[in-house]
Amino acid sequence: MNLILDFGNSSAKAGLFNGLELVKVYDRLALDEISELARSRTFEYIFASTVSVGKDTIREKIGQEVSFLSHETSVPFQNQYKTPETLGLDRIAAVAGAQQRFPDTNCLAIDIGSCITYDHITASGDYFGGGISPGLDIRFKSLHTFTAGLPLIEFQEEAELVGNSTRNSILSGVIFGMQAEIEGIIRMYEDKFGDLKIILCGGGSKVFENRLKGAIFAAPHLVLEGLNRILSYNVS
Structure with missing residues (x-):
């Protein structure tokens, strides 16, 4: 299972994926809520895009390895x-x-x-x-x-x-x-x-x-x- 995170301008959203299948969506989450979700199970990958929250802050809150989309990502x-x-x-x-x-x-x-x-x-x-x-x-x-x-x-x-x-x-x-x-x-x-x-x-x-x-x-x-x-x- 993968955890996909999108930190937008006004809110954050999370999606649980089994392969390419979207299993569940969590909308309008606070960072602490995302932290609880990330710590609730072991994910194969955690991948995030952020325009509003610093990467170091996200990593610290989640406490697991997180990869981020950037302009260098393939x-x-x-x-x-x-x-x-x-x-x-x-x-x-x-x-x-x-x-x-x-x-x-x-x-x-x-x-x-x-x-x-x-x-x-x-x-x-x-x-x-x-x-x-x-x-x-x-x-x-x-x-x-x-x-x-x-x-x-x-x-x-x-x-x-x-x-x-x-x-x-x-x-x-x-x-x-x-x-x-x-x-x-x-x-x-x-x-x-x-x-x-x-x-x-x-x-x-x-x-x-x-x-x-x-x-x-x-x-x-x-x-x-x-x-x-x-x-x-x-x-x-």
């Missing part, structure tokens, strides 16, 4: 990104996860979290990049921070297109704006690359998977799957 696709040292680790993992789910296929992985990331991998296994735009929380916070009179509101999934109050107008603008952005970018990728598998992942995927038109494959744990795929690629 990956199962051809990374053609012009600045690979700046490529987000979550994007690397999402691409690996997309490739595992749909091998030899043009894929667009859309990860909706603190940011929205768009990552395209070709059927031949070449990755050239994608795009990054603000996620839900950033949009809500920016409207409040950079204007004089707009309130900071909490996300609510239900929204009317025509907002009948300032609060509802913000909900409408953010949610329907994101929906229009994602659908528009999908159309542009389809126009450019033809047949394409669209994979939606990340914490915000459940908000939009039923809103988006067309064939969308929801894979909320794609980053964990990709991390485990990278681990398997390096130890097999």
Whole structure:
């Protein structure tokens, strides 16, 4: 059994894998909870990606050997990104996860979290990049921070297109704006690359998977799957 850890910008997630099979997911974990999970059994491998917690801190808390994804880690696709040292680790993992789910296929992985990331991998296994735009929380916070009179509101999934109050107008603008952005970018990728598998992942995927038109494959744990795929690629 492998323990796969993803320390993101806003929360940490853990996945238990038997080979390439995802057995169980633990979401929104504190570091102490991850420590308890890691110490609860003996794992063959513990593999982690982190953008928010120091590697030494993780190693100390877990008390076992931990390997980390880095820009030097070998990956199962051809990374053609012009600045690979700046490529987000979550994007690397999402691409690996997309490739595992749909091998030899043009894929667009859309990860909706603190940011929205768009990552395209070709059927031949070449990755050239994608795009990054603000996620839900950033949009809500920016409207409040950079204007004089707009309130900071909490996300609510239900929204009317025509907002009948300032609060509802913000909900409408953010949610329907994101929906229009994602659908528009999908159309542009389809126009450019033809047949394409669209994979939606990340914490915000459940908000939009039923809103988006067309064939969308929801894979909320794609980053964990990709991390485990990278681990398997390096130890097999």
